[in-house]
Amino acid sequence: MTSGSRENFIKTINHRQPDRVVVDFGSTAVTGIHVLVVEKLREYFGLEKRPVKVIEPYQMLGEIDGELLSAMEIDVVGLFGRNNMFGIPNENWKMHRTPWGQEVMFPGEFNYKYNDNGDILIYAEGDTSYPPTAMMPKTGFFFDALNRQKPIDDSTLKLEDNLEEFGHVSDADLKYWKDQADAADTGSKAVVASLGGTALGDIALVPAMQLKDPKGIRGVEEWYISTLMREDYVKELYDKQTDIAIENLKKYNAVIGDKLDVVFTCGTDFGTQNSTFCSNETFDRVWLPYYRKVNDWIHANTKWKTFKHSCGSVETLMNNFIEAGFDIINPVQINAAGMDPVVLKKKYGDKLVFWGGGVDTQGAFAFGTPEQVKEQVKKQCEILNNGGGFVFNTIHNIQANVPFRNVVAMLEALREIR
Secondary structure (H helix, E strand, O other), rough: OOHHHHHHHHHHHHOOOOOOOEEEEOOOOOEEEEEHHHHHHHHOOOOOOOOEEEEEOOOEEEEOOHHHHHOOOOEEEEEEEEEEEOOEEEOOOOOEEEEOOEEEOOOOOOOOEEEOOEEEOHHHHHHHOOOOOOEOOOOOOOOOOOOOOOOOOOOOOOOHHHHHOOOOOHHHHHHHHHHHHHHOOOOOOOEOOOOOOOOOOOOOOOOOOOOOOOOOOOOHHHHHHHHHOHHHHHHHHHHHHHHHHHHHHHHHHHHHHOOOEEEEEEEOOOOOOEEEEEHHHHHHOOOHHHHHHHHHHHHHOOOEEEEEOOOOOOOOHHHHHHOOOOEEEEOOOOOOOOOOOHHHHHHOOOOOOEEEOOOOOOOOHOOOOOHHHHHHHHHHHHHHOOOOOEEEEOOOEEEEOHHHHHHHHHHHHHHHOO
16 A cells, blocks of 8 residues: 555655655745746646735745645645745735736735836835835846845944844744644645744845844855854854754744654755855854754754755765754755765765755756656656655756746656656
């Protein structure tokens, strides 16, 4: 008898051979689907035509609701925070039209303006009395953070300025998470939660797009400089941030407990297309102690697995990720230097779960034929799913401009091998 979604997930996450490949689309902000493709998928499966909710507006990711979850045979559901990346509650949904003409649903407080070029400007907490926090070019499909970095005086730089967004979780937030977990705990699907507060130096989060007037180090370039030139500041910041995170994790665990299988711990990128951003020694000095502090607490007090996202060529850091206590690596960027899936599986497949790498979003998926997509999907699943330890997803999110015929080919290939 074939096991169900959650049973297969438990097998694969513990490096045992599942009855079939475990599939995720949409459980995190790095395994999602652009809202335009979500609309096309609903039409493809013959589901009710209605505007799709934009659950993560920074990248314009669409909601994978229960109907689509079932139609796509997805094994994992995701839980997200009460507020989105711009500090706006995901509630009181209202319909808006995108620059490409699609009708979608945004939260009620999602306020925006157009600049003289026709680009869309979005505001933290929907408050247009402050400078905009991000911009979507009129020909674009997602937002880019705007640089709001103020001049820095190292003599007056304060840790609390860069800790402003890492406060202690409120009772209202705990109730929100409990209600979400209760609703998701059907026993049939695995559950992944993006609890927040545990990402160290994630470039998507450094600009603090949810804050109206962020202080401290907020420019992407300035942050990269700081990891080299202000190392003591960065390490002290991480130390205090992880202390806050662990206190919050204790509270989350008290209300969610075993209803959660995986926690999205960190989205900090350490790789480019050809190499890593830092040496192994720098990683061990600046990041590893603080990652390990969080991961050790999670493993000692919960049954949760920890999920690490890092794009790029990071094969040389895999052992460091393992030493830091991560259970899962995503997106398994097989198109980057040194990221041969055969080598990765052989060297690290008994210690790390590979979540992603199922199809090359910079290669066959974007530019190949449906036949090439199907061939690659089957090959990647054969390599990475051997002995468990693999959750199928693309390399990062499915973007708006991917040929839809290739999306269909990917799903057909999965059906054929499952």
